Amino acid sequence: MHPFTLDRPRDLAAALALRAQAGRNDAPAEYIAGGTDMVQLLQEYVRQPERLVSLAGLLDNRIEIGPQGLRLGVAATMAEVAADPAVVEQFPLISEALLNSASPQVRNQATMGGNLLQRTRCPYFRDVGYAACNKRAPGSGCAAIGGENRWHAVLGTSDDCIATNPSDLAVALVALDAAVEIRGAGGSRSLPLVDFHRLPAATPHIETVLEPGEVIAAITVPASSAARRSHYLKVRDRASFEFAVVSAAVALEMDGARIRQARIALGGVGTKPWRVPRVEAALAGASLEPQSLRQAAALAAENAHGRGHNDFKIELMQRAIVRAVEIAGARA
Amino acid sequence: MTTALIGQPISRVDGRRKVTGAATYVAEFQAPGLVHGAIVRSTVANGRIASIDSSAAQQAPGVIAVLTHQNAPKLAYRAHKGAPDPGIGERLHVLQADRVSHQGQPVALVIAEGLEQAVHAAMLVRVTYAPEAAITDIARAEPVPLTPPSETRRGDPDGALAAAEVKLGQTYVIPRENHNPIEMHATIASWDGDSLTLWDKTQWVHNVADEIAAVFGIPARNVRVISPFVGGAFGSALRTWPHVTLAALGARVAGRPVKIMLSRREMYYGTGFRPHTVQRVALGASRDGRLGAILHNGDQETSTYEEFTEALLNATGFLHSCPNVNTRHRLAPMNVHTPTYMRGPGEASGIFAIESAMDELAVALNIDPVELRLRNEPEQDEFRQLPFSSRSTRECYQAAAERFGWSRRNSEPRSMRDGRQLIGWGMATATYGAGRAPASAMARLLPDGTAEVASAASDMGPGTWTSMTQVAAETLGLPIERVRFTLGDTRLPRAPVHGGSITMASVGSAVQAACRKAREDALARGGGTNDVTEAMRRIGQPVEASVDSTPGDESQRFSMHAFGAVFVEVAVDPDLGETRVRRIVGAYGAGRIVNPKLARSQCVGGMIGGIGMALMEHSVVDGRNGRVSNANFAEYAVPVHADAPPVMDVIFVEEHDPHVNPLGVKGVGEIAMVGVAPAITNAIFHATGKRIRELPVTPDKLL
Structure with a gap:
């Protein structure tokens, strides 16, 4: 690891005052929580911060459910949230997405906030043997374009970056209209999770809207009947402990045999957790017939752009949507 | 008593x-005054080192020495070839010249008091290269004959193929795979005068002593090698790799014991791999399923400095009866490091091609795959014209088929379902030499x-x-x-x-x-x-x-091999392309089984390894520069527990072999890996009607 100073502030205000920043390789100071991703990045010299500011014990880890919905303290671990009885009962999509992520050991250590801020699995980002990576070294180019890009995104890409966002949790949360509470030295703000991650465009090294000295404090998910009738579908090369090739999070409100409202987000295909509003609109009022599902799912492919090895994802993500809607729709 | x-x-x-x-595993041993080594590795696939600036590294905290080709002691590198070393070529010499022939080649070694200090100082070494054009993609490489050429011919294979009533010819591809044992390779080197003690992860302590003695020009009796426990290897610890030399070199220069432990990423550059293999198989047969011709060619990647060969095509000569057979083995020298043996070496790759082709022939002839093999069961080794010391293929087919319930199979592809899932049953023959x-x-x-x-x-x-x-x-x-x-x-x-x-x-x-x-x-x-x-x-x-x-002269008088049969059930999601193995039944004629519990465990491990080979394992080499894109445990998928099918049935058929050796044993470690991948891809064909000839069968190949 590059030598760094580890700060362990006594309270959150002190941590925020140190103005560390998550998810940017050009930030001289960065926050660390569970560390399951950060330690890998440090060991491989992908991140070389001068300072690490520990958030251990400083952030809320409570899981609260009320009439308004769910509030997850950002320090809650993946294991705690996945196993919480109220989450399992009222927000099974979140529990499913978490249990389909990582391994039990990782889930015991990794936090909600760290999960949303984990860095891409793009192998060119993770291998410093490559000079070119606009995320790691702004302006250096993108080795994934023209390289081995089976893992890469087909939605939201730019000529500077085609890396996928790896979080399963974020896909489920975006489908459920979750919001994040952001705490900074100057106060708090809240915004929809779907607006939290940024498209790479010409600045792929800026991954979120977090400013220096800001952290995620909590995640809120509004109550809805759709949250119960849901399914998280994850396609991958092996049965467990692997990032998604393609995933689909689906939550449905049904009106008899017809869909009243569908909420759908995709993973493994986007440069950020990817909501598909046009598919949702086409499904409103539709039956669960394969033909209509297939037609609606095709709208997800608008503006999709493969780079060779990942072309198959454009077809696979449509099939994943169809299957996930079928499974969710068949649930009581 | x-x-x-x-x-x-x-x-x-x-x-x-x-x-x-x-x-106690190797990296856990303690030696007084132990310090740590970290290796700087090449980031180009071919060329020369233009400059090395190690000044920052030398001034970093804890650094004892920075060795490069400019200041490292010249090593003797006396001739030595152990059994796992390629017979042709010369092993990689480390830190002796400015030449770089592959990605990840060691170009400097940092010795420091602490592990993190060594790793960090290694990052501070600035190396520039004068790169040259590199061949890192087998499709652009020029395969050449082995030294000496390896081509066999009996009968008139070309004529018989041309005249055959039914014929097929296909290409089968196995990507590069890495062993990925759970324990990283590690070495601790400690000198006492001219005597060296090495704690090393190895499958052969004496060969490590012989090799390092040759490299340093000292008597082998001066080198003691200790390696009580090995945390998996699958062949990666057969050879003595350059990091062992570097540990001994670093210890000599530092005057202190040095430990080097490779990172997971380094394992993809420093310890060999199963080579990328492209095979062409043509079969000719009569309508009643008698093989008339087998033509089997194989090309494999190797390095520019050694000819690594494995027994890729050997089994083709004796597995099935056929009067006209041609095999031709070639190598493609590339800017990669030398491949090595990986579990079931040769047979695991060669039999994937042959047993896939046999399944295709069974489909073309509308003959049950087991029946096709029974019709071509040889009475002796037709290649060497020798009797088998024992061969229990018939018993294996029968025992495994019965346990599996093979007689209930509907031969029509896509004829079996479970809900949305397509179910497929497939089988393949296995063999491995009993040496x-x-x-x-x-x-x-x-x-x-x-x-x-x-x-x-x-x-x-x-x-x-x-x-x-x-x-x-x-x-x-x-x-x-x-x-x-x-x-x-x-x-x-x-x-x-x-x-x-x-x-x-x-x-x-x-x-x-x-x-x-x-x-x-x-x-x-x-x-x-x-x-x-x-x-x-x-x-x-x-x-x-x-x-x-x-051993006596039994290997001159008999053809000695273990044989087996592997039967597999897969479920394939026809929309999403995911394949999961549901059942594997393997029957093996492997002579006497010394410990059925351990032997079963070995076979189960081989079956799971075969699932990896068939469905997920693939070292993805970026053809632009030869770097391994997925050199880590997240993107290089090996099977996890959830991939292991609930039913893995291992049958050892009774086999008394009085010729093979005094104990009458044949071993099961290698054969357990052989035949699993083709049984799986044959089952995938049965499930889906899609014949996948390039491993691994990931979801994208079945959409």
Whole structure:
């Protein structure tokens, strides 16, 4: 690891005052929580911060459910949230997405906030043997374009970056209209999770809207009947402990045999957790017939752009949507 | 009295030590004054080092030395080739010249007080290169014949193929795969004058001593190698890799013991791999399913400095009966490091092609795949014109098919379903050579009725510690808990390489012979008793026997191989392309089974390895520059527990082989990996009607 100073502030205000920043390789100071991703990045010299500011014990880890919905303290671990009885009962999509992520050991250590801020699995980002990576070294180019890009995104890409966002949790949360509470030295703000991650465009090294000295404090998910009738579908090369090739999070409100409202987000295909509003609109009022599902799912492919090895994802993500809607729709 | 221990399902004698952490692996050994080494590796695939600036590294905290080709001592690199080393070419010399031939080649070594200090200083070494055009993609490489050329021909294969009633010809591709044992490769080197002690992860301690002695130009007796436990290897620890030399070199320069442990990423550049292999198979047959012609060509990647070859096409000559056969093996020299043997080397790759083609032929002829093989069952090894020492393929087909329920199979593709899932049943034949090499062992009976037995063997997981204890205890006539077997130290009698499924045949035979001699000596001196414990009590001092055990001419008189049959059920999601293996039944004719519990465990491991080979394992080489894109455990997928099917049934058919070796064993470690991948892809064809000829079968290939 590059030598760094580890700060362990006594309270959150002190941590925020140190103005560390998550998810940017050009930030001289960065926050660390569970560390399951950060330690890998440090060991491989992908991140070389001068300072690490520990958030251990400083952030809320409570899981609260009320009439308004769910509030997850950002320090809650993946294991705690996945196993919480109220989450399992009222927000099974979140529990499913978490249990389909990582391994039990990782889930015991990794936090909600760290999960949303984990860095891409793009192998060119993770291998410093490559000079070119606009995320790691702004302006250096993108080795994934023209390289081995089976893992890469087909939605939201730019000529500077085609890396996928790896979080399963974020896909489920975006489908459920979750919001994040952001705490900074100057106060708090809240915004929809779907607006939290940024498209790479010409600045792929800026991954979120977090400013220096800001952290995620909590995640809120509004109550809805759709949250119960849901399914998280994850396609991958092996049965467990692997990032998604393609995933689909689906939550449905049904009106008899017809869909009243569908909420759908995709993973493994986007440069950020990817909501598909046009598919949702086409499904409103539709039956669960394969033909209509297939037609609606095709709208997800608008503006999709493969780079060779990942072309198959454009077809696979449509099939994943169809299957996930079928499974969710068949649930009581 | 003698109790039957050979053939008993005895639990691992070292199991408690392993699960409690008491077993000491190489990187855990301590040496006084130990310091750490970190390797700087090339980031180009071909060229010359233009400059190295190590000034920042040298000034970094804790740094003791930075070695490059500019300041490293010149090493002797005397000629030495151990059994796992390629016969043609010269091993990689480290830090001796400015030439770079592949990605990840060591270009500098940093020695520092602490591990993190060494790793960090290695990052501070600035290397620039004058890169040259590199060949890193087999499709752009120029395959050339082996030295000497490896081509076999019997009958008139081309004429027979042209005249055949039914023919097919296809190309089968296996990507590069890495061994990925859970334990990283590690070495601790400690000099005392001109004597060197190495703690090294290896499958052959004596070869490490011989190789490092040759590299440094010192007598092999000056090098002691210790390697009691190996956390998996699958062949990656057969050769003595450059990091072992670097540890010894660093220790010599630093004047302190040096430890080098490779990172997971370094394992993809420093310890070999199963080579990317492109095979072409053409089969000709009569309508009633008699093979008339087999043409089997294979091209494999190798480095620019060594010709790595494996027995890719050997089984083609004897697996099925056929009068007209042609095989041709070529190598594509590329800017990569030298490949090496990986579990089931040669056969696992070659039989994927042959047994896939046989399944395609069965489909073309509308003959059951098992029946097709039975119709082509040879009476002898038709390549070598020798009888088999034993061959139980028929028994394996029958036993596995019956256990599997094969007779209920509907041969029509896509005819079996479970809900949305398409179900497929497939099978393949397996074989692996039953070899034996010279081995030595020592047995020492003690007056207290216990015994010490030793040979410098290795145990990379199959259970050598346990199975040798069984052989020793039964032969000595002692309860197993009174026998202590030791291995993994060059001070012990020399054993051959722990690979190729020869350990029990070789070391087991030596242990048996040494124990028999010790027992006979004890009884001869024991005053007429037939009880060795009583005899030892009377003798009152140790009775020791050492034996060098060597094979006879049996391998000249017989064709000696284990055979097996693997049957698989898969479920394929027709929309999402995911394949999961539901059942595997394997039947093996592998001679005598010394420990059915350990042997079953080996076979289950091989089956899971075969699932990896068939469905997910693939070292993705970026053809632009030769770097391995997925050189980590997240993107290089190996099977996890959830991929292991609930049913893995292992059958050992009765087989008494009086010729193969004194114990009548053939070994199961390698054959367990063979045949699994083609059985899976054949089952995928049955499920989906899609024939996938390029591994691994990931979801994108089935959309």
